[in-house]
Amino acid sequence: MDAEVRAVADAAVRLVVEVLAGTRPPHQLSLVAVPGVCRELSRRGDAVRRGRRVVPPKVLSSRLQRPVPAVAEVVAVVVVAGRVHALALRLQHTRGRWRCTALETTAP
Structure with missing residues (x-):
């Protein structure tokens, strides 16, 4: 079970930073995150990408x-x-799978 959690955690962290950096679209988080987390990351990712080189x-x-x-x-x-x-x-x-239900970051 711990190997499964570690794999999901690593994937979730990777997906989150890719969305924040603008290298991945936010909708791809829906498999590992609840809708509220996806919306928040979409908003934050837009702020990071605005006018910047990826x-x-x-x-x-x-x-x-x-x-x-x-x-x-x-x-x-x-x-x-x-x-x-x-x-x-x-x-x-919950319901047989791991999902990101909360996120905090120092990224803008």
């Missing part, structure tokens, strides 16, 4: 913890638009 994002590091069996929390240090930012995601296991 720079490929990087995930520098990430950590995963499991406070309870159906919840995973991920923190990551990422590079978006050439700047280092923090990223925090909450994943919840």
